[in-house]
Amino acid sequence: MLTFVFYLVLFRRLFLPSAIAGSGNSLSAYTPTDYILLSCGESSNTIADDGRKWSPDERSKFSTSISENASFSARASYQDNSVSQVPYMSARVFHDKFTYSFPVSPGLKFLRFYFYPSKYSDFDGTTSFFSVTANNYLLFNNFSAYLTLSAQVIPSASLIKEFMVPVFETGKLDVTFSPSPNSFAFVNGVEVVSMPNNMYRNHRENPITFINQPSIPFDIPDTTAFETAYRLNVGAATVANLDDTGMFRTWSDDTPYIFGAAVGTTPMPRSDVVLRYTEDTPSYTAPDIVYTTSRTMGSVAKINMRYNLTWLFAIDTGFNYLLRLHFCETQMEVTHLGDRIFDIFINNQTAEHDVDVIYLSGGNSIPVYRDYVLLVPSEAPSEQILWLALHPSGHVAGSNFADAILNGLEIFRLNKSDGSLAVPNPEPIMTPITSNEPHQRSPLRKKRAIIGIALGSTATVLLSLLLSMIFCPKKPPSYYNRRSMERRKDSWLPDKLCQSFTLSDIQEATNNFDDAFIIGRGGFGNVYKGFIKGINSAVAIKRLNSESQQGAREFWAEIQMLSQLRFNNLVSLIGYCNDDHEMILVYDYMANGTLRDQLCNTDDRVPLSWKQRPAVDSKLEFSQIGLARWARKCVENESIGEIIDPFLKGKIAAHCLRIYVNVAENCIRENGFERPTMKDVVERLEFALQLQKIEDAEQISEATDCGTRSQSQAKNQDICKFG
Numbered sequence: 210m211l212t213f214v215f216y217l218v219l220f221r222r223l224f225l226p227s228a229i230a231g232s233g234n235s236l237s238a239y240t241p242t243d244y245i246l247l248s249c250g251e252s253s254n255t256i257a258d259d260g261r262k263w264s265p266d267e268r269s270k271f272s273t274s275i276s277e278n279a280s281f282s283a284r285a286s287y288q289d290n291s292v293s294q295v296p297y298m299s300a301r302v303f304h305d306k307f308t309y310s311f312p313v314s315p316g317l318k319f320l321r322f323y324f325y326p327s328k329y330s331d332f333d334g335t336t337s338f339f340s341v342t343a344n345n346y347l348l349f350n351n352f353s354a355y356l357t358l359s360a361q362v363i364p365s366a367s368l369i370k371e372f373m374v375p376v377f378e379t380g381k382l383d384v385t386f387s388p389s390p391n392s393f394a395f396v397n398g399v400e401v402v403s404m405p406n407n408m409y410r411n412h413r414e415n416p417i418t419f420i421n422q423p424s425i426p427f428d429i430p431d432t433t434a435f436e437t438a439y440r441l442n443v444g445a446a447t448v449a450n451l452d453d454t455g456m457f458r459t460w461s462d463d464t465p466y467i468f469g470a471a472v473g474t475t476p477m478p479r480s481d482v483v484l485r486y487t488e489d490t491p492s493y494t495a496p497d498i499v500y501t502t503s504r505t506m507g508s509v510a511k512i513n514m515r516y517n518l519t520w521l522f523a524i525d526t527g528f529n530y531l532l533r534l535h536f537c538e539t540q541m542e543v544t545h546l547g548d549r550i551f552d553i554f555i556n557n558q559t560a561e562h563d564v565d566v567i568y569l570s571g572g573n574s575i576p577v578y579r580d581y582v583l584l585v586p587s588e589a590p591s592e593q594i595l596w597l598a599l600h601p602s603g604h605v606a607g608s609n610f611a612d613a614i615l616n617g618l619e620i621f622r623l624n625k626s627d628g629s630l631a632v633p634n635p636e637p638i639m640t641p642i643t644s645n646e647p648h649q650r651s652p653l654r655k656k657r658a659i660i661g662i663a664l665g666s667t668a669t670v671l672l673s674l675l676l677s678m679i680f681c682p683k684k685p686p687s688y689y690n691r692r693s694m695e696r697r698k699d700s701w702l703p704d705k706l707c708q709s710f711t712l713s714d715i716q717e718a719t720n721n722f723d724d725a726f727i728i729g730r731g732g733f734g735n736v737y738k739g740f741i742k743g744i745n746s747a748v749a750i751k752r753l754n755s756e757s758q759q760g761a762r763e764f765w766a767e768i769q770m771l772s773q774l775r776f777n778n779l780v781s782l783i784g785y786c787n788d789d790h791e792m793i794l795v796y797d798y799m800a801n802g803t804l805r806d807q808l809c810n811t812d813d814r815v816p817l818s819w820k821q822r823p824a825v826d827s828k829l830e831f832s833q834i835g836l837a838r839w840a841r842k843c844v845e846n847e848s849i850g851e852i853i854d855p856f857l858k859g860k861i862a863a864h865c866l867r868i869y870v871n872v873a874e875n876c877i878r879e880n881g882f883e884r885p886t887m888k889d890v891v892e893r894l895e896f897a898l899q900l901q902k903i904e905d906a907e908q909i910s911e912a913t914d915c916g917t918r919s920q921s922q923a924k925n926q927d928i929c930k931f932g
Contacts (some may be wrong), residue, residue, distance in 0.1 A: 222701060223580060238493035239455035243313040243403040247271060249396050250282035250299035258297040259451055261396065264299060273383075279305035283329035283395075296398030297325040297367050302332055303339070303394040311382040311401050317409070318344045318371050319456060323398030324336075324354035324368040332393055339394030340387045340631070343374045346434045346773075350631035351389050360635035362465050362523070367397075369459075371437040372630065373409065373621075402456055405493060409435060409531070409621070415489070417531075420558050420583040427582040435531070435621040439522055441466070441614045443535075444475040444504035455495040460617065463504065468519035468596075470868075472897030474507045482539045482574055482925060490576045499617040500537035500576040505600070509864065510611035515903060517554070518597040518613055525632040527587035530620045532597070533618030536566040537576040538879035543610065544573045550602040551613035555583055556595055559670045562600050566614065580625075590635050595620070611867045662914045707772035708795075709783030710896075714741055715786050715793055719750055722825075738798060746798065753792035764792045770887075837877045844874065862904035868897040 244659060248255050248263035255263045266272060267282060288298055301307075320343055324332030336354040340346045348370075358368050376382050382401060386394040410433070426548040441463040442448045448460035464472075478501045486492040524530060532555060533885030543549050546568050549665045553560040560581045569575035599613035624630045718739030719726045729736035734754035738747055753764065764785075771782035786793040843851050849870055853861060872893045878884050885893070 217420075218258065235760075237736070238491070239405060241403040242312075242316060243401060245271075245313075245399075245401040246296075247309070247399040247401075248299060249301035250284070250294040250396055251296075252282070255295045258293045261451075263295055266309070266399075268705045272312055273308050273310045279303060279307045280649075281330075281522055283332070283879060285325060285327040287327055289325075289327075291365065291550075291899050292367050296738050298397075300325070300329050300334075300395045302396045303388055304384060306387045307394075307409055308383055308385040309399060309408055311384070312380060312405065313382050313401060315376050315378055315380060316406060316582075317375050317404055318460075319400070319402040319404060320348075320372045320374050320382070320384070321400040321402075322370045322396055322397075323400070324358075324370070325366065326353075326355040326358065326368075326378075326397075329395060332395070334395060336392065337395055338389035340389065340514045340666040341394075342383075342385045342387075343372065344376065344381075344383055344432075345628055346374055346438070347371075347627075347629040347631045348372055348374075350629070351634070352631070354395075356634040363461075372459075373404070373437070374434040375432060375434060392776050394913060398419050400457070405491070408494075408712070409533075415580075416583050420555050420560055420581055423559075426502065429582075430621070434624040434628070434630060438524060438530070438622050439466070439618065439620040441618045442499050442502065443617055443626070445478075446497060448496050449497055452496055454496055456493070460496065460499060465616065466520045468521050468523060469691045470892040470894075471516045471713070473504050473518045475502065475504055476540055478502050479539055484537070485572070485575045487571070487575060487577075488604075490578060494576065494578065495535050495617050499535055501539055502548035503537070503539070503614050504617045505614045506599075506611075506612050510601075511907065512900060512903060513601050513613075514863075516899075516912070517600045518615070519596060519598040520618070522595040522597070522620060523592055524585060524620075525622070526591055526593055528585060528587050528625065528630075530583045530585060530595070531619075531621040531623060532581045532583065533578050533619040534581070534615060534620075535576065535578045536564075536614065537621075538566045538573050538614070539571070540574075543567065549610045549614060552600050552602055553579075553581075553598070554598040554600065555581060565666045578617075579721050590634065599701055667932035707768060707782060710741065710786045710793075710795060712791055714787055715739075715750060715752075715791075715795075717742075718748070722752065737843070743781070749780075749796040751796065767794065784854060840873060841877065844870065848888050862901055865897045865901045865904065868893060868900070872897075888902055 221664040246261060246263040247266050247269070248425075249266045251265040255265070255266055261599070279720060280301050283302050284301050285298045287298065288294070292298075322341070324334075326337065328334060337801070338351050338353050339354070340350045340352065344697060354368050358365060360747070361368075374382065381620040384399065386396065388394045402533075410431065417429065419425055419427035429601045440458060440460050442460035443463045445462070447462045449457045473838045482501055484492075484497055484500055486494075503519065506516075506518050527616055534553070538544075538549065544567070546565060548567060550563050550565045551565055552562050561579065564579070566577065567573065569579070583595070585595070599615060601611040716722065719737040720733075722737065726737040726739060727735050728738045728749065731751075734752045737752065739750050740750055768782065768785050777855040781797045783795045783797065785795065799855070839850050843849050849866070850858070855867075872890055875885050876890065888929060
């Protein structure tokens with residue numbers, strides 16, 4: 210049999226080379242006929258960090274505006290660490306209507322805009338609003354690059370907006386910038402790339418499913434323009450534009466969009482896989498890495514049947530959306546029809562039942578994709594959450610392959626009947642904060658700095674609490690509550706929970722930081738007791754010492770964490786002050802003193818006796834005192850079972866314990882950026898709890914079945930004995 214397979218593969222490689230694309234071949238799968246990189250505001254050719262050459266727009270043949278005073282070139286006054294020199298540090302600023310005209314061949318073209326909303330001369334990119342048209346298609350209307358960046362799930366200082374615009378027999382792609390009243394427009398770079406014909410338009414022999422009316426196939430006419438909303442490499446890392454198939458598309462990691470803790474698994478890609486592309490799925494459809502990596506639900510069929518593998522995406526209402534799902538079975542265990550069959554749901558509607566990738570593609574290692582169109586009607590609010598969910602088909606509930614798979618995903622917005630793709634500016638997730646000079650010029654950097662840091666000061670304590678959180682819950686979790694997963698649209702500094710005070714408010718409350726008001730000292734600085742107008746009770750005011758080791762990053766991290774944390778036994782953060790480079794935090798005042806006061810007999814208080822508090826033996830090794838270090842040592846020694854309470858041994862499912870240990874390990878990582886947020890921790894623990902409940906229910910069911918069988922056997926024996 211192996212000999213036959215070898216000769217079959219050899220035959221296909223020798224005589225059918227167009228049907229096979231080995232790893233790496235897809236990089237040269239398509240050579241664009243039109244390829245323009247325009248660095249706006251530059252006067253000479255430049256080379257970007259990725260090695261691509263950008264042409265200047267100064268005195269360029271592409272600039273066709275009549276008025277020479279309609280625009281000027283400028284340099285960004287500040288360069289964020291994440292931003293490359295080319296094309297982001299130069300810009301073309303428009304204070305009047307301005308048009309670029311690109312001579313290109315007919316067909317659909319990728320049109321990409323590069324934005325870095327920094328300060329350019331006397332123009333602040335954060336206050337820019339403008340509209341853009343391309344061949345009479347409205348792409349932006351009163352658009353703000355800054356607000357769009359501020360609302361992104363993945364924080365970034367720069368922005369790339371990708372469109373696909375049809376060019377007809379005129380052979381021109383005209384792109385016009387129009388500043389909004391009393392504002393200006395700007396752009397850092399413009400990219401134009403051609404693509405193969407009919408790449409994203411439906412083939413007549415494979416009509417597109419219209420989710421809203423499945424009985425009516427959806428037709429995408431040649432006059433349709435698209436905007437790329439999402440393009441994901443599912444189950445693996447981001448694929449850079451240079452690693453695309455010749456069209457310089459970026460395929461992002463799908464992890465930030467997965468719903469809850471049910472992330473499934475990412476099978477190890479085979480090193481020997483040879484992808485077999487087809488006429489329906491040419492080698493330029495997606496990079497090899499997209500089809501050789503994937504996300505599945507896992508190998509435990511009973512668990513897979515109890516949840517969905519789900520992704521969530523923020524989208525704008527009033528448009529049709531094209532969803533392209535990429536599939537390829539490369540696992541050696543999945544080679545036959547019926548091995549893996551699943552259902553696809555889009556926005557709680559059935560997109561397709563009983564999807565079998567082997568059946569659709571024709572075999573293992575053959576890529577295939579499925580297209581679906583969803584109409585999202587106009588309604589308030591203008592932004593909604595699009596749900597994509599996969600679930601094993603009910604017909605294979607007893608199979609070891611009760612599973613689902615996805616390799617890649619693309620989501621596009623289609624233009625309205627009037628040619629518009631424009632959407633309102635989003636509400637920012639993050640409220641910009643005024644600080645020192647670098648932060649003023651790049652406020653988006655702060656969000657990166659605070660991600661994960663909030664858990665830093667509590668990581669060790671958290672580990673000791675995890676067991677009680679997972680095995681002794683006070684109430685059942687609302688894991689499948691859709692509302693709990695709605696996109697967070699509030700700012701990361703909620704005004705209702707965290708007030709901003711002026712320096713004069715603080716000075717008045719502390720009599721200009723009079724030493725007589727000091728109630729405590731620490732590494733952060735002095736703590737004052739004070740009274741602020743509008744607050745009926747006393748407050749504790751903590752002022753950063755200029756010589757303190759803690760800086761702005763820790764200051765904002767503490768605000769972000771404590772402003773959203775409310776508990777009876779925790780001191781509540783009331784507000785903060787950041788005026789005149791001061792860093793001040795305002796808390797509830799603890800009238801009965803601190804924990805240190807209670808333990809150490811300060812101010813003539815009666816301390817807690819040793820019987821009232823746990824004793825720590827100074828002779829013990831530090832690893833035995835610090836729970837986190839001890840647990841990590843157990844993991845290293847492969848003796849993780851030692852951390853389980855003896856009463857719980859034998860009662861914890863192995864896969865449940867693995868999830869718990871993984872959460873604990875991530876919480877004590879050295880680098881704060883690698884630690885999960887509280888939300889992530891809770892979701893993972895709730896998922897582990899769900900698995901534990903499933904395991905417990907199955908054990909009870911098996912015990913009941915076993916008892917029933919035993920009784921039946923005993924009854925039969927009695928019948929035989931006395932019958």
